[in-house]
Amino acid sequence: MxxxxxxxxxxxxxxxxxxxxxxxxxxxxxxxQELGSQKIGIVDYARQRGMRIFEWxxxxxxxAIDASKRDLGLKLLPKLEPGDALIIPELSRLGRSTADVLAxxxxxxxxxxxxxxxKGAMQLDDSINSKILATVLGLASEIERELISQRSxxxxxxxxxxxxxxxxxxxxxxxxxxxxxxxHKDDIKRYAARGIxxxxxxxxxxxxxxxxxxxxxxxxxxxxxx
Numbered sequence: 001m002x003x004x005x006x007x008x009x010x011x012x013x014x015x016x017x018x019x020x021x022x023x024x025x026x027x028x029x030x031x032x033q034e035l036g037s038q039k040i041g042i043v044d045y046a047r048q049r050g051m052r053i054f055e056w057x058x059x060x061x062x063x064a065i066d067a068s069k070r071d072l073g074l075k076l077l078p079k080l081e082p083g084d085a086l087i088i089p090e091l092s093r094l095g096r097s098t099a100d101v102l103a104x105x106x107x108x109x110x111x112x113x114x115x116x117x118x119k120g121a122m123q124l125d126d127s128i129n130s131k132i133l134a135t136v137l138g139l140a141s142e143i144e145r146e147l148i149s150q151r152s153x154x155x156x157x158x159x160x161x162x163x164x165x166x167x168x169x170x171x172x173x174x175x176x177x178x179x180x181x182x183x184h185k186d187d188i189k190r191y192a193a194r195g196i197x198x199x200x201x202x203x204x205x206x207x208x209x210x211x212x213x214x215x216x217x218x219x220x221x222x223x224x225x226x
Contacts, residue, residue, distance in 0.1 A: 021054040063096035082112035090119035
């Protein structure tokens, strides 16, 4: 979902879209990631160059999704006009793959929109040098991600080979295990002492028979036969 923040134009301008406006685009993959650091970088970049940001577009979406299917391609790109500028934190915000990044840059170039990349303080336009640079940088980012993923897989294989456990810590002791039935332990023990069957206990506490049976055995609770 994208969050669009439009800045009211200065006095003497109209609300209609006109060339020469500056847009800022930020993207994170999850809601738990922070947009603040990206925004600070863009604000500093724009201030140093005397650029006034007309509109911010903030989006939470995976870079694995093509730009054409994200708000970047659906909402932002269509409104950009010749002479406009787009500021992004880094090229990877446009997409995860080199192909997607280059496709987006191609559209921006065709629209005669200049792209400012905060990381590296780069400016990309329709010049051949910019196209070469964008290709190299996009490919480098993709290779870097693949290397990180490969190192992670290799690290896991080495850990498994040495006998280390990968994933959630194993629960070795029964007393360390937790169950939703624990909060009802007093009631369960009282009903068991009255001879309530495991099946009926499971119905009372909204679980299946096997779960109740396991809980009773783990806690040493037996059903009274009296």
